[in-house]
């Protein structure tokens with residue numbers, strides 16, 4: 001019988017005791033179908049379903065028509081049946097069962113009446129005998145029965161009659177409470193309730209136990225490599241793909257717990273963004289589309305590093321600390337990038353979700369920001385948008401077309417944009433979206449993944465760090481170009497001037513363009529809303545100066561990682577946040593959105609103000625507020641340039657970047673570097689910050705800092721100075737200081753060739 005896994009379901013749908021089987025279904029058709037599957041499964045194993053002993057019963061039947069057949073033969077219909085000594089009635093009543101319990105009580109009473117009626121035996125001893133023999137017979141099976149008041153008193157009356165056993169009669173006028181107290185026998189009604197609660201506890205624990213058993217079993221299919229320790233970093237876990245299967249399974253488990261805890265849909269994205277194709281990674285997305293909260297990053301690290309045999313106890317620890325009700329439903333959405341390893345890894349996530357009985361919806365190949373968007377849509381009941389890829393394309397392209405439709409004389413040349421898809425998911429999604437944009441934006445795609453390798457010599461990170469165009473892009477002088485990164489959550493613009501010089505427009509330039517546009521529109525609309533720009537230490541000094549001194553915009557600096565920028569941006573009416581690498585978005589507070597919407601509809605507002613409010617309204621719709629999104633950012637940049645009649649050169653000319661350089665240094669353990677002041681100062685190892693300060697002093701307009709990467713096993717070095725020559729020298733000297741003072745490995749950093 002234990003082998004019948006193909007037909008066996010969880011109770012109450014299948015209940016089995018030896019060869020006595022109960023099958024439950026919600027409809028006659030289903031029950032017939034199940035019966036047939038059981039017959040087939042049993043007969044295949046040489047057993048037979050007894051036609052004469054098989055019967056069926058409908059509970060609370062409405063129409064009373066139809067029959068259940070087994071191989072064409074009608075099965076006998078009954079109004080009640082007995083299973084494991086309990087009677088189940090078709091009308092859902094339990095009158096018969098109660099009567100049986102009373103009878104069983106008396107039967108037991110009779111067996112021990114010699115003791116119970118003996119005047120010489122104390123009430124206490126009689127109570128003990130009564131509790132051992134009579135009561136269990138009366139309570140048997142009642143924990144699963146819903147008694148009515150009438151039936152409860154029927155049982156109590158029967159029990160009180162048994163007080164004769166204590167040698168007390170009605171004529172003695174002794175209160176029932178006293179009799180029970182003397183005999184240490186509680187009220188039967190209370191005992192039934194206790195039994196029912198105990199049963200409920202068993203059922204609940206049984207489910208959780210079964211889930212843990214499954215976790216234990218399935219986790220052996222996703223073993224953890226010995227000695228591997230990983231950390232949930234700046235954007236989740238990242239490392240070589242073949243070390244990640246167990247992490248994915250465990251993140252499926254964690255996302256399910258997070259969903260039970262928050263009673264919301266949680267996202268799990270399988271991607272390593274700008275890392276090489278051989279790497280992979282995973283990150284969790286919280287209910288409003290933001291990165292998972294820091295406490296849960298800690299749980300993620302604990303869970304990923306737990307030894308196989310400790311996995312369940314770490315899970316139980318999290319469940320206990322967060323007081324998670326495991327009976328709650330859970331819903332997890334998943335997505336993945338185009339890496340060859342992503343499909344299998346994403347299956348491991350789904351395995352984890354199913355172990356804890358979570359519901360999952362796999363969006364398959366999506367950009368990271370698209371999955372963030374879906375999570376936000378799911379948790380706002382569609383108010384933010386429809387949680388489908390088509391819904392995403394429709395919302396964004398409609399807003400883009402609305403924004404640009406009144407721009408006069410927009411030539412095809414101005415509508416044309418060269419896009420480097422980093423050979424990743426962004427290229428795929430851009431192709432899908434093209435049709436929705438109705439030629440209002442004409443994208444020429446390069447590095448679309450048809451031949452090249454993901455992020456290899458292309459993509460936003462390559463362009464930003466190398467400060468040169470991606471391979472394979474056919475750039476014409478003055479032509480606007482942009483690069484996405486591997487999962488399309490970053491974008492970088494650039495162009496070649498007529499002399500063939502390369503110009504980069506990074507996240508700082510994007511933030512400046514968008515915040516200036518928003519500020520102008522707010523002034524035009526007469527809305528008093530504060531615009532702020534959030535940056536990291538990597539922001540070019542010129543951008544900060546321009547924003548603060550020329551634009552008079554509030555600027556604040558946070559640690560690296562969009563989760564920090566996102567939270568900081570939430571503090572303002574309108575928070576524009578961008579990392580220099582091109583990852584960012586704009587957040588509009590509820591107050592700002594409301595004021596914009598009211599003004600756009602205000603019949604008394606001037607045309608000018610209304611026009612500005614309408615532009616702002618469509619800008620809000622065009623921006624993916626869940627997270628930085630290359631596609632959405634690209635559309636807003638294109639719209640702003642069109643509305644303001646700016647060329648890419650005009651935009652570039654807003655301010656001039658200070659020459660800068662980023663380098664990486666390999667050290668034995670990058671955690672030896674600890675930082676403060678939004679990562680601009682190194683606290684450890686001793687002496688490192690003093691060395692950096694001394695080096696910086698040697699150059700004009702110079703600045704430098706170092707920090708451990710959260711996505712790669714390296715220490716990052718950043719430097720700025722008045723000339724490229726100076727900055728390259730400074731960056732190299734700082735790299736040497738890191739190498740010497742923070743345990744560098746491999747070859748000493750070499751000077752850069754200009």
Ligand SMILES: CC(=O)N[C@H]1[C@@H](OP(=O)(O)O)O[C@H](CO)[C@@H](O)[C@@H]1O
Pocket residue numbers: 234235273538560561562579581583708709710711712716
């Ligand atoms: C200098 C740099 O660009 N760092 C990136 C990079 O983080 P690191 O912690 O520096 O490896 O990847 C992060 C995730 O994509 C991104 O948020 C961050 O800006």
